[in-house]
Amino acid sequence: MQKTKILIVDDDPFVRDMLAMILQSGGYDTETAEDGEDAVDKYASAPDTGLIISDMNMPGMNGVELIKELRKNKVDVPIIILTGNNEISVAVEALNSGASDYLLKDENIQDTIMLSAEKVLEKRQLEKRNVQLMTDLAVKNEELEQSNTKLVALNALKNKFLGIAAHDLRNPLTSIRGLSEILLMEAFGPLSDEQKEYLGTINTASDDMLSLVNDLLDVSVIESGKLDLQLKPGSLNALLESRVRMNKVVGERKNITLRTDFPGIREAVFDANRIAQVIDNLIGNAIKFSPSGSAVYISLSEDGNAATVRVRDEGPGIPAEEQSRLFGEFQRLSVQPTGGEKSTGLGLAIVKKIVDGHQGTLKVESEPGSGSTFSFTIPLGG
């Protein structure tokens, strides 16, 4: 490694030589100057100098004036001031002018000069490293920001693409589903068993595709921040009653009973279509993942500032380590539908965003073997 260069400035040749000897024996390279002007010149011809040690009292420029001259020229090399004068005011003046340290020329100079030089150089080293680290950090931050901007743009593009694709698929799918239904009703003449079977398949497949497309459309709308809720005061009781009536039919197909407990509560402010979607998803899951013959319990309660809707099932429950993934997109966990139903892993992600949009909370309590309870709240205000 290259030795650090130290410039010694003193009008007394004896002091210069003594300090040079001490510092050389400590492993430093030295250069000497006999006054301030000489020091400015010497520094200019060797700007890699790591430290200047200067006497305070010299003919011409004194130590403090030397510091000011160097600083004026934007030289920020550390400077140690030496003096034979034990006056605190001189020390203060030197330090205030930008000296890194202040030393007395006394009988201990041999030790103090080495310690001070080491300390000042080490501090400078740390400062340089700090500046380097800050610069690196700023560069990294800049890079991060740039890739973040890119990601945000790409994500918006993905949502747009998803939205367009889903939107354009929806109309033809609706036609396929509707027309197959009409044909199945034998509105245009009797069908053979085979024709009925194929039309049935077309009908179910288009129905499944339509709900997937609808979910994808929801995800793209919600993700692009365009979920505008139509908030209106309304009765959660009435909404729950009607959603349960619809879902009862689905439950019956799997011999699953829906049991309700809906004490009357005061009106809440919510988007009826979106909250219906939340309720349908939770009841739908409860039915989808529960065994035949079990029951699903749906309840409503009012506690303080919020209404809570709970959907409890007697299904297999959800392993604790999987629960954190429940509300993410496309998350299908180890629990699988019990009746061959479709599963995309989008339902709960949509539910979570709708509930969040209502400033509500969505919770799950579940233990393998003892069913699951999904609940959400809607603030009642006042």
Ligand SMILES: Nc1ncnc2c1ncn2[C@@H]1O[C@H](COP(=O)(O)OP(=O)(O)O)[C@@H](O)[C@H]1O
């Ligand atoms: N009531 C429930 N009981 C057990 N597992 C559930 C229940 N609800 C959801 N899950 C698990 O969480 C996953 C994600 O649910 P969801 O987002 O509604 O998607 P999907 O219904 O399309 O599978 C499901 O695939 C299932 O593994």
Ligand SMILES: [Mg+2]
């Ligand atoms: Mg679901």
